[in-house]
Amino acid sequence: MRASQSAALLAGVLLLLLGAAMPAEAAKIGELTETDVFEQAIRFFSMKDPTARYALSGAVLLGISCGLLGSFIVVRRMALLGDALSHAVLPGVAMGWLWHQTKDPVAIFVGATIFGLLGTFVVSLIKQTTKLKEDAALGMVLAGFYAVGICLVTMIQRLPQGNKAGVDKFLFGQASAMGPDDIKLMAVVTLIAVVVLFLFYKEFLAISFDQAFAHVSGFPTRLLHYSMMLLLAFSVVIALQAVGVVLVSAMLITPAAAAYLLTDRLHRMLWLATLFGMVSGALGAFISFLQTSLPTGPFMVLAASLVFGCAFLFAPRHGVVVRWVRRRSRARRVQRENTLKAIYHVLEDRDFFGEGVSLNELAERRRETVEDASQLATRLVRHGLATLHEDGDLILLTPEGMQRASAIVRNHRLWELYLTNAASIAADHVHEDAEKIEHVLGEETVRKLERRLAFATRDPHGRAIPSTADIQKISKGGSSPEEVTGYGRRP
Amino acid sequence: MSGFIPPFDWHAVVVSPWTENMAQYGWIVAMGFLVTLACGLVGNYLIFRRMALVGDAISHSVLPGLAIAFLVAYHAGSSGLWGTPPDAADGAHHDYRSPLLMFLGALVAGLGTTVLIELIHKKSRVKQDAAIGITFSSLFAIGVILITVFADEVDLDADCVLYGEITFVSMEPRVRLGELSLGPPSVLRMGVVTMLTVLFILLFYKELLVSSFDPGLSRSMGINPTFMHYALMSWLSVVVVSAFESVGAILVVAMLILPGATASLLTDRLPRIFLLTVLHAALSALAGLHLAIWLNCAAAAAMVVMGAAWFVLAWVFSPGQGLLRRWWTLRTQPLAPPALETAQPRE
Numbered sequence: 001m002r003a004s005q006s007a008a009l010l011a012g013v014l015l016l017l018l019g020a021a022m023p024a025e026a027a028k029i030g031e032l033t034e035t036d037v038f039e040q041a042i043r044f045f046s047m048k049d050p051t052a053r054y055a056l057s058g059a060v061l062l063g064i065s066c067g068l069l070g071s072f073i074v075v076r077r078m079a080l081l082g083d084a085l086s087h088a089v090l091p092g093v094a095m096g097w098l099w100h101q102t103k104d105p106v107a108i109f110v111g112a113t114i115f116g117l118l119g120t121f122v123v124s125l126i127k128q129t130t131k132l133k134e135d136a137a138l139g140m141v142l143a144g145f146y147a148v149g150i151c152l153v154t155m156i157q158r159l160p161q162g163n164k165a166g167v168d169k170f171l172f173g174q175a176s177a178m179g180p181d182d183i184k185l186m187a188v189v190t191l192i193a194v195v196v197l198f199l200f201y202k203e204f205l206a207i208s209f210d211q212a213f214a215h216v217s218g219f220p221t222r223l224l225h226y227s228m229m230l231l232l233a234f235s236v237v238i239a240l241q242a243v244g245v246v247l248v249s250a251m252l253i254t255p256a257a258a259a260y261l262l263t264d265r266l267h268r269m270l271w272l273a274t275l276f277g278m279v280s281g282a283l284g285a286f287i288s289f290l291q292t293s294l295p296t297g298p299f300m301v302l303a304a305s306l307v308f309g310c311a312f313l314f315a316p317r318h319g320v321v322v323r324w325v326r327r328r329s330r331a332r333r334v335q336r337e338n339t340l341k342a343i344y345h346v347l348e349d350r351d352f353f354g355e356g357v358s359l360n361e362l363a364e365r366r367r368e369t370v371e372d373a374s375q376l377a378t379r380l381v382r383h384g385l386a387t388l389h390e391d392g393d394l395i396l397l398t399p400e401g402m403q404r405a406s407a408i409v410r411n412h413r414l415w416e417l418y419l420t421n422a423a424s425i426a427a428d429h430v431h432e433d434a435e436k437i438e439h440v441l442g443e444e445t446v447r448k449l450e451r452r453l454a455f456a457t458r459d460p461h462g463r464a465i466p467s468t469a470d471i472q473k474i475s476k477g478g479s480s481p482e483e484v485t486g487y488g489r490r491p
Numbered sequence: 492m493s494g495f496i497p498p499f500d501w502h503a504v505v506v507s508p509w510t511e512n513m514a515q516y517g518w519i520v521a522m523g524f525l526v527t528l529a530c531g532l533v534g535n536y537l538i539f540r541r542m543a544l545v546g547d548a549i550s551h552s553v554l555p556g557l558a559i560a561f562l563v564a565y566h567a568g569s570s571g572l573w574g575t576p577p578d579a580a581d582g583a584h585h586d587y588r589s590p591l592l593m594f595l596g597a598l599v600a601g602l603g604t605t606v607l608i609e610l611i612h613k614k615s616r617v618k619q620d621a622a623i624g625i626t627f628s629s630l631f632a633i634g635v636i637l638i639t640v641f642a643d644e645v646d647l648d649a650d651c652v653l654y655g656e657i658t659f660v661s662m663e664p665r666v667r668l669g670e671l672s673l674g675p676p677s678v679l680r681m682g683v684v685t686m687l688t689v690l691f692i693l694l695f696y697k698e699l700l701v702s703s704f705d706p707g708l709s710r711s712m713g714i715n716p717t718f719m720h721y722a723l724m725s726w727l728s729v730v731v732v733s734a735f736e737s738v739g740a741i742l743v744v745a746m747l748i749l750p751g752a753t754a755s756l757l758t759d760r761l762p763r764i765f766l767l768t769v770l771h772a773a774l775s776a777l778a779g780l781h782l783a784i785w786l787n788c789a790a791a792a793a794m795v796v797m798g799a800a801w802f803v804l805a806w807v808f809s810p811g812q813g814l815l816r817r818w819w820t821l822r823t824q825p826l827a828p829p830a831l832e833t834a835q836p837r838e
Binding site: 074077078079080082083087098126129130131132133135136138139140142143144146147148150151152154155158159171172246247249250253254256257260261293294295297298299301302305308312318320 | 495538541542543544546547551611614615616617618620621623624625628629631632633635636639640649653654740741742743744745746747748749751752755756782786787788789792793795796798799802806812814817
């Protein structure tokens with residue numbers, strides 16, 4: 001609720017801003033001679049120039065409505081229905097244009113909405129009455145309606161009379177071609193979308209994630225579905241003129257998908273998608289404003305893709321880079337622990353006689369080259385788990401290193417014993433499993449295992465299990481649970 | 492409003508193209524047929540694999556590949572590496588396009604799209620549909636920016652991207668072999684691609700069939716389904732790029748899906764589906780041309796409109812599963828409605 005509330009507030013503020021900005025007069029873009037991008041940016045974003053004002057407010061409005069509706073279609077896995085719908089509106093645009101033989105925003109809006117809804121209806125009809133699957137149905141509707149639209153548009157272009165300019169602008173989008181009437185229409189439609197989503201947020205949330213639940217809760221699911229389709233058609237249609245038929249679906253999908261990577265909550269996702277939509281809309285409009293021949297749509301889409309790319313790589317929880325770093329640090333820790341375990345085994349084999357383990361012994365134990373062993377040893381030293389003797393050949397575990405080594409060996413053997421005792425698995429089958437789980441057993445689980453196994457001292461292979469008490473003795477006097485189990489923070 | 496739909500003049504629309512302007516319209520129909528056929532044949536497998544929208548994605552995203560190929564060919568050409576350097580004085584039309592580079596660019600772009608969709612889909616929690624939408628729209632946007640910014644160097648304009656310029660084939664200088672005029676080069680090129688498509692399907696009929704319908708069985712037969720997937724995607728890119736200048740980026744989708752979808756409403760057997768695909772391609776191209784002449788609109792779009800009209804006819808009148816047949820069954824056997832009716836999930 002909070003999100004939609006704030007979104008409504010935001011839309012209201014924007015509308016006020018627009019109203020206040022309308023009467024202000026300023027230099028036209030044509031009089032601009034400077035080529036300084038920075039100065040242009042100031043001019044553009046201060047909205048002094050009417051063309052820039054319309055372009056910017058249009059871009060922001062479309063960012064809001066596309067971000068909101070896009071979030072719903074992304075979570076409902078209907079992204080490509082948005083694509084089909086956005087191509088299917090083209091005949092409606094052409095017919096709306098034909099109605100008055102000019103670019104009348106309301107006629108075009110009505111025509112486009114009708115054809116958009118017709119397109120989604122045909123998709124579901126094909127799905128229901130033939131054996132064709134959704135993808136084929138979407139593809140056919142998308143391209144079939146589009147072809148009809150192209151036929152009409154080319155016929156309009158060949159008409160001898162009338163003001164034909166403007167129809168082709170709907171294909172790739174030209175934000176600078178928008179006038180005050182377009183902006184008013186966009187503002188009204190965006191406001192309707194925001195208000196409806198605000199009032200019925202709970203209902204839309206329910207049908208997006210759990211249709212069956214929504215149905216048994218007594219929500220009119222069918223009505224809600226169709227009203228969402230109507231809002232979707234609205235947001236596609238108002239975005240048309242700035243982004244163009246071909247790319248408008250990207251403004252629905254991409255900002256919402258970026259938001260989806262950043263949060264798990266629908267209301268936060270709505271917020272973020274709206275923000276991303278507005279930012280990429282404004283950026284695209286600005287770049288195309290720099291050079292008027294450039295179409296707006298592709299730049300808006302690229303800006304949105306850039307946002308998505310950043311979210312894809314760097315999202316705090318789902319980002320590819322972040323996950324890679326997390327996985328790498330886990331792999332490093334497992335490697336360190338395995339090295340410690342090998343050192344422990346070497347020491348154990350000679351009854352803990354002598355104080356260090358040579359690189360040769362470690363290499364032999366791990367069946368590796370001495371170079372590899374030396375690298376592993378260096379990593380232990382870097383983490384304060386071991387020191388190297390002067391000649392660099394002898395590894396001496398620090399108390400903390402010894403503690404952690406014992407903890408790992410204890411985890412391993414406890415788990416082996418647990419599997420043989422509690423799960424009746426043969427003693428020669430438990431090693432592999434223990435080899436994996438030893439790195440992830442937490443303090444609580446270890447204590448439970450020890451109690452459950454009655455503080456056993458021998459594992460199924462007859463080797464001693466270091467007890468938590470033993471490990472505590474190694475420690476330099478610290479006795480907090482983290483240090484005891486070897487899972488505390490490193491000093 | 493009057494005059495928007497021209498009066499239907501039987502002679503001008505139907506007769507004269509074949510009596511007076513045969514040389515002009517014949518090649519357009521041939522081109523339309525070849526494009527629809529090649530697309531339809533490959534598209535059949537997209538329908539079986541439920542990947543129709545990957546076809547949509549690839550048809551959009553070959554644009555940047557194509558634009559870069561044009562740029563490279565232009566610069567290589569103007570530095571004299573590739574053909575003759577441009578000579579503005581003689582005013583002749585220099586053809587900087589290099590078919591090889593175009594295919595290469597499309598191949599890279601097509602495979603890149605497939606890989607990118609997989610990457611986004613596998614490495615994040617974005618679902619496949621959204622991944623497709625994001626990938627193709629970004630690549631298409633890059634392509635549009637390239638062709639607008641380098642408009643002088645890339646011989647592709649926005650109209651061509653949006654609805655193709657199939658009527659241009661009749662204006663191309665003919666390829667000649669001695670005395671014999673073979674036809675416009677783009678039609679010949681498309682003919683080769685279509686023949687190779689047929690050959691590809693005949694040679695790998697079993698492999699494509701098994702890997703499309705049962706990847707597990709395919710693996711056990713020693714046919715790598717992943718390899719077949721990428722082979723199909725590569726060939727799809729080649730077909731799409733050869734069709735690109737004639738029909739543009741979006742109408743291609745219709746040509747990929749409509750023939751196969753129409754055929755699958757009429758029969759269940761694969762060989763018959765392929766035969767019907769050929770028939771659908773021919774009828775769409777022919778009827779589309781006449782529609783375009785009558786309404787004076789873009790010919791490629793008219794061909795798609797006619798293709799869609801054949802689909803609607805099959806949908807309504809198909810003897811096995813048409814709407815009429817379903818209606819009749821429901822009417823005559825009201826007590827036993829087909830399971831399909833009741834098994835539909837609520838929207």
